[in-house]
Amino acid sequence: MARSSSDSIVHEQAAGWLMRLQAAPNDVATFEAFEDWRDAAPEHREAFDAVQDSWALFGEQAAAPELLVLRRNALDRAGWTGRRRGFDLSRRRGLAAGLAALVLAPLTFYGWRRLRPDADQTLRTAIGEQRTVTLSDGSRVSLDANTLVKVAYSPALRLAEVVEGRAHFEVAKDRARPMKVRAGRRTVTALGTAFTVEHEGERVVVTLVEGRVAVTETASPRGVAPPPKELAPQQQLVFAADAAPRMHEAVDVERAMAWREGKLVFDDETLADAVARVNNYSRVKIVVEDAPARALKVSGIFNAGDTPAFVEAVQSYFPVDVSTDDSTVQIRSRS
Structure with missing residues (x-):
């Protein structure tokens, strides 16, 4: 089925973004600009996914001489050399056409097998x-x-x-x-x-x-x-x-990575932040009831999953009251 004019333009833009990302993989500004374009409309994301799928068809043959020539010709038509990172797609329709031909051309002519991108x-x-x-x-x-x-x-x-x-x-x-x-x-x-x-x-x-x-x-x-x-x-x-x-x-x-050894290390962190991490290891949840208690600063090393030991330390060092039931531990500032 033939694409509409607007669909073709979007696919041409997607192809252009793919080339920009490949030419400048470490350029943060380019990547952020691409994200803005991709997230602007659902059809942008769909078009880019389609272009990626088509590009993946090349697989290991993407460096074949025939494809390198096609790629270089497409870039030359756009006046976009290795020394020039930017381009104006609206002013260089030749780039869109060249990229569309390169990326979306039928590949059965080359007899290459379809290679999918890495799965999400x-x-x-x-x-x-x-x-x-x-x-x-x-x-x-x-x-x-x-x-x-x-x-x-x-x-x-x-x-x-x-x-x-x-x-x-x-x-x-x-x-x-x-x-x-x-x-x-x-x-x-x-x-x-x-x-x-x-x-x-x-x-x-x-x-x-x-x-x-x-x-x-x-x-x-x-x-x-x-x-x-x-x-x-x-x-x-x-x-x-x-x-x-x-x-x-x-x-x-070593302290920052202690969580991989089953240790939780807190260094002058708020009780609210510390509790958020402690709760990741236990189905008995700690709830800090009020803002003054949440703002208390906690330091120390605890065994991941040992919620009673953590609560006991907090109760010993801070002016708080603790109450418990089957599923929660409530901590609140002492009146």
Whole structure:
């Protein structure tokens, strides 16, 4: 069935974005602009998925001389060389036509087998469960308890989202496809490196173990996006609701990674944040009843899942009252 004129334009735009992403895989501005275009309309996402599927048909033959010539001719028609990163699609219709011919042409002529992109994955751990998953590119993801991570790979990008909980990423090196990990409005971009992302409510914590990463933020409804922040090993970047981001230098990596050994480490954290993590390991939930109690600062090391020991420590050190029933523990400031 022939496409309408508007459908063709959208598919041509999608093909153009694929080429831009492949030509500049580490360009954060390009990726953010692509996301804005993709999320602007459902047909944009559908068109880009279709272009990715078609591009995947090339498989390992994408570097064949015939295809390299086609690709170079398409770029030359657009006047887009390796030294020029941007293009104006509305002014260069030749690019759209060239890309459409390159990406969407029937490939039975070449006799190549269809190769699909890496399948999307949803990784989930239950309360008190931890596990490590090896992704299709060789990267490893270690999930803390009660964590949800979504993964979507394509020929041009490796995308993951920490929807909730905490995950440690050991990223396989692939300079053609950077790994981007989202957590709320923040995105971590990395190549071959190891880092942890924690996402609890409005709080996001990025801890770099080795390599380098860049952390970007999408613009809030009230302002523009701040510049990217780069992390070096042993640095930790903390985002909290209604507070400026805080960079911690020379973080004790062993303490930061103690959760993988079944330990919960709190270093001057609010009781509300500490309780959110403790609750990931027990079906008996702690509820902090009032704002003064939630703002109390907690430090210490606890065994994951030992809720009674945590509650006993809080009751011993702070002016709070504790009451319990079969499923909850209530903590409130003492009158």
